[in-house]
Amino acid sequence: MKHIVRGGRVVDPSQGIDARLDLLIEDGHVTRLEEHLEGAPEIDETDATGLVVTPGLIDIHVHLREPGFEYKETVATGLRSAAAGGFTAVACMANTQPVNDHRAVTELIINQARQCGYAKVYPIGAISKGLAGKELAEVGDMVKAGVVAISDDGLPVMNAALMRRALLYAQHYQVPVIQHAEDLDLTGDGVMHEGEWSTRLGLPGIPGVAEDVMVARDLLLSADTAGRYHVAHLSTGRSLAMVREAKRRGVAATCEVAPHHLLLTDQEVATSGFSTAMKMKPPLRSQSDVEALIEGLRDGTVDAIASDHAPHHPDEKDVQFSVAPFGILGLETTVSLCLDRLVGGGILELSRLVHLLSAGPASVLGLPGGSLAPGQAADITLLDLDREVTVRAESFGSKSRNTPFDGWQLRGAAVGTFLDGQPVHLGDA
């Protein structure tokens, strides 16, 4: 089985490549990257002229909601959403029902993913049994079953002693500990970022320091234990500065940011008229936080862009702001948003963006992929930088519709993916 992806601009930061090249796939792997490859009748071809060919994009922070919340999303619809958005792999969080805190749930997720084939899935196991923040889950057994990291995401690990144990214990299995960094006491009943806009709207605020104290504590614990620590959806300038400084000292810390924290501020809650599509955790922050995160993308402090794809049913979101669940979709908007606003906006080089969506996230979780080097699995994403798209929530592959970007007109989109050398066909829902 051979396939040539011909004539595209190959952007693969893992090899320092940005050039027009033909790419040969043999038996599901990339075997050659050359200026010109001879075709042959038995070799399939994809014409990538005018397109950008990148390593398959990876989103290391999604919620697939299965098992337990299939009315919001399933593994199949979530992965279909991933493929539609240009992703070939996702890592999914453990806050399902039952929680992914033991092998049976891990295996269920992996089996469901295998049957649908849209994208690869890497489950993240819970840190604590039932996400209760008390006892460690069976991390070792889950890693054997396929878990690539541990996290109680959706909830923080509030107890410092448990966090310390997790950072120690995870080292046996060389998996990172991912923290949803939030001090729940400081959050209180907060529903949006604490600042001018929460004051104007009379909505209880979530102060930036609720994230910062947790990141500060965890960086100390990470340094103390030499444990691998990763900050999920980092949202404040101060947390970013602490991660930057910790990295400089050699602490084994990484972080990701979500597109909405780069493109929207807390003011949107007001201008949207209390839209629940503007409600997520961490909340949309201030303009100065946004600027700090963008600086972090440029200087390498941020290791990955991850969407925190969090599907919720319209019945849950179509309520008053205060009672709506936190979270928005991301898989089908991330690439176009980043191409238009970050690359098109002159904030990031294309190769830097591709890194933050491929080799960067792969390296955070120690995943295969993120590279088109010969010998790698042929997971590939095709981008059209000139494609004009309008975000249409009603035509998402996801089961849910909760996006703040509905109707946005963007330039640049993912137009196809290959999984182990096979073009992914979305077909009908």
Place this chain on the structure above:
Amino acid sequence: MSEPAIPEVTWTRKDLLGIADLSSEEIELILDTAEAFQAIAQRPIKKVPTLRGKTVLNLFFEPSTRTRSSFELAEKRLSADALNFSGSGSALSKGESLLDTARNLEAMAPDLVIIRHQHPGVPHLLADRLDSGVINAGDGAHEHPTQALLDAFTIRQHKKRLAGLKVTIVGDIEHSRVVRSNIHLLVKMGARVTVAGPRTMMPVAIEKLGVQVSYDFDEALTDADVVMMLRVQLERHGRSLFPSTREYFQVFGLTQARLARAKADAIVMHPGPMNRGVEIASAVADGETSVILEQVANGVAVRMAVLYLLSLAQQGKS
């Protein structure tokens, strides 16, 4: 005796959701209209047929005595048919989603809906989904526009103006919708507003709303034309925001001795309900400078004005 005429109407809004959206001309229009309606309260028969045949729903998801009674009285004096729903005990509190409530209301086709809810933005959500005019009677800590209007009306009665006055608002600024609506209104009308209270009850960036912030009550009171005290709850959702009522009264309680720092003709206001001996001494609450009961009386006229203007805007459209 000549009565003030109802001013030429330029009101076009379907809803009254907050003061933040209003222009100073709209605010003045409401206040001037309220003066005309206040004259009605002086008559032996206090009822006019202005809203005859109109249906008004009073939808109170949160307990309220003063505001609800005031709206009801305003509706009755305007001859509207009023229907009351209160949060406790009604279907509205039994887990029905707000959107379903809105759909049910829409089916009843009321002309106006008065809504009080503990969550900010609920009146906006209803206004968005309903053809009826919606009046915000308090949404969480967000806005309480008719309270600010009746406060302004009361201040205007005594001071004949709003521009240039020093208004000092004291207490739990963070959790008060009254404060936010009052700040918006007074700043728009050219008053100088100082807010004072403990730091644990002061919302971040409140100065962005155009006010001075003070943590020193005595300093904040100096030369004030108007002193507005707020009801204080020392504990919210199990969180203690101040050590004790005793200490609160020592630091932020309004006594007659303290009030001496304000201007000699200063007036004292309170949106109610008062905690005597916590934020205000009885001697002040019942004293000569207190206009607290006038506020209540004026509330009816101001709400009549708002009901009238909104229903007139509806006629303009039909």
